[in-house]
Amino acid sequence: xxxxxxxxxxxxxxxxxxxxxxxxxxxxxxxxxxxxxxxxxxxxxxxxxxxxxxxxxxxxxxxxxxxxxxxxxxxxxxxxxxxxxxxxxxxxxxxxxxxxxxxxxxxxxxxxxxxxxxxxxxxxxxxxxxxxxxxxxxxxxxxxxxxxxxxxxxxxxxxxxxxxxxxxxxxxxxxxxxxxxxxxxxxxxxxxxxxxxxxxxxxxxxxxxxxxxxxxxxxxxxxxxxxxxxxxxxxxxxxxxxxxxxxxxxxxxxxxxxxxxxxxxxxxxxxxxxxxxxxxxxxxxxxxxxxxxxxxxxxxxxxxxxxxxxxxxxxxxxxxxxxxxxxxxxxxxxxxxxxxxxxxxxxxxxxxxxxxxxxxxxxxxxxxxxxxxxxxxxxxxxxxxxxxxxxxxxxxxxxxxxxxxxxxxxxxxxxxxxxxxxxxxxxxxxxxxx
Ligand SMILES: [Mg+2]
Numbered sequence: 042x043x044x045x046x047x048x049x050x051x052x053x054x055x056x057x058x059x060x061x062x063x064x065x066x067x068x069x070x071x072x073x074x075x076x077x078x079x080x081x082x083x084x085x086x087x088x089x090x091x092x093x094x095x096x097x098x099x100x101x102x103x104x105x106x107x108x109x110x111x112x113x114x115x116x117x118x119x120x121x122x123x124x125x126x127x128x129x130x131x132x133x134x135x136x137x138x139x140x141x142x143x144x145x146x147x148x149x150x151x152x153x154x155x156x157x158x159x160x161x162x163x164x165x166x167x168x169x170x171x172x173x174x175x176x177x178x179x180x181x182x183x184x185x186x187x188x189x190x191x192x193x194x195x196x197x198x199x200x201x202x203x204x205x206x207x208x209x210x211x212x213x214x215x216x217x218x219x220x221x222x223x224x225x226x227x228x229x230x231x232x233x234x235x236x237x238x239x240x241x242x243x244x245x246x247x248x249x250x251x252x253x254x255x256x257x258x259x260x261x262x263x264x265x266x267x268x269x270x271x272x273x274x275x276x277x278x279x280x281x282x283x284x285x286x287x288x289x290x291x292x293x294x295x296x297x298x299x300x301x302x303x304x305x306x307x308x309x310x311x312x313x314x315x316x317x318x319x320x321x322x323x324x325x326x327x328x329x330x331x332x333x334x335x336x337x338x339x340x341x342x343x344x345x346x347x348x349x350x351x352x353x354x355x356x357x358x359x360x361x362x363x364x365x366x367x368x369x370x371x372x373x374x375x376x377x378x379x380x381x382x383x384x385x386x387x388x389x390x391x392x393x394x395x396x397x398x399x400x401x402x403x404x405x406x407x408x409x410x411x412x413x414x415x416x417x418x419x420x421x422x423x424x425x426x427x428x429x430x431x432x433x434x435x436x437x438x439x440x441x442x443x444x445x446x447x448x449x450x451x452x453x454x455x456x457x458x459x460x461x462x463x464x465x466x467x468x469x470x471x472x473x474x475x
Contacts, residue, residue, distance in 0.1 A: 045156075045161050048156050048192055048282040049156045049164065049191070050282075051188050051197060052146075052153075052194070052200070052201040053136060054150045055184050055185070056185045057088065058087065058129075058148065060087045060089045062121070063075060063461055065184065073114070080120065081302055081456045082119050085099070085102075085103060095113050097109065123466045125148065127465045129148045129149060135177060135182070140155065141154075141157040144287055155190065165214070168214045172212055175211060187205060187211050188211065189213050189215070193284070194277065194282070194284045195233065195235065195274060199233070202228070202232060203215075221280065222256075224252075225251065230252055232252070233274065233278075243267070252278060255278060256279055260272050260275050292325075294394060294396040294398075296393070298394075301389060301390065301454070302457070303452065304387040305388045306387060306388065308382050310451075310453045311378060313444065313446040316374065320442065324367075324432070327425055327429060328429070330401050332398065332401040334359055335357060335395065336394070336396075338381065342389055343387065349386070352386045354381040363401075365425070366422070366424075367442065368442065
């Protein structure tokens with residue numbers, strides 16, 4: 042008899058992802074307490090199990106916990122997004138090879154549609170399959186993962202939550218109704234995927250305190266009080282799949298911005314920072330095959346510094362013919378900065394954004410705008426292709442524009458005092474074994 046439900050999803054979650062990435066290349070911190078900091082070294086955004094056990098909460102400001110961390114001998118790292126992004130791509134590529142249908146849900150999580158594999162006789166086979174997949178991910182990347190399996194995405198999230206609460210477990214399978222009921226009885230309703238704190242309070246007022254209460258509630262009653270979104274969660278908890286994998290929709294706008302590691306007064310520094318943000322945003326735009334009609338720049342001071350005069354400014358341009366080549370956009374950013382910049386302010390942050398996209402191969406001409414001739418467009422497209430390819434293979438920033446700056450220490454850069462080497466994306470930072 043076939044006991045597997047019609048739809049089966051697995052949620053694969055990388056354990057303490059940023060910490061795990063740091064540990065892959067640094068055996069000295071295996072089994073040691075490790076924490077990773079946010080941009081500009083402000084807050085703690087990833088904690089190893091040892092650091093969680095010290096009572097350091099997620100998002101805690103570094104300065105409040107400095108003593109505790111020091112006493113506990115915690116190894117602290119600035120965030121290394123090049124390393125984490127690259128490791129994430131490697132993990133996702135392995136998962137993509139393991140199952141025909143997958144949804145990359147975040148940098149460290151993916152839903153796999155196990156029912157897109159050849160049919161199985163018993164749902165236990167999925168557990169064994171996922172064990173093998175996570176072994177492969179660990180063997181090929183060094184990243185430990187945990188897996189929750191269930192007939193709906195909401196229940197797969199519950200299963201994944203259970204894995205983390207059960208020491209020694211790495212895969213939890215909630216395909217059977219008995220297992221689902223046991224798990225939901227022990228879960229507070231606010232811990233469900235899609236249930237916010239406020240939503241939880243309203244549910245509690247109606248006597249629904251656990252996930253099991255919500256599962257057992259009358260769907261019509263839930264729909265009346267909480268609309269289709271609430272009803273969908275209740276149905277998903279009963280094992281009726283309402284949420285399929287969502288295909289990666291291409292973005293409708295792209296933003297690139299950073300706070301500076303120190304305050305910036307100089308226009309030349311702002312220009313350099315904006316050129317770098319523009320280059321990054323344009324690369325993302327080309328990667329999704331889009332071109333943009335809208336482009337904007339913003340600069341601002343730090344509103345928390347009461348002693349400083351305050352200023353913030355945003356300016357946009359519209360292109361009649363959508364663009365995605367870096368030089369055109371850098372030139373626009375520079376012109377916008379000339380209009381925005383006011384001397385005498387301490388600037389804290391700047392950024393660029395792109396919007397109003399069209400597919401790059403369906404460029405509409407414009408009645409009154411001169412269309413660049415085909416030869417020059419093809420030339421610029423080839424140049425950008427070549428640049429993206431080189432930067433992909435040799436590391437970000439291998440080939441760049443002069444306005445992006447060439448100094449190794451750039452004033453506008455983020456504070457990042459304890460970043461580990463970018464082991465997998467910069468040839469000059471490869472791991473050396475003596
Ligand atoms: Mg995770």
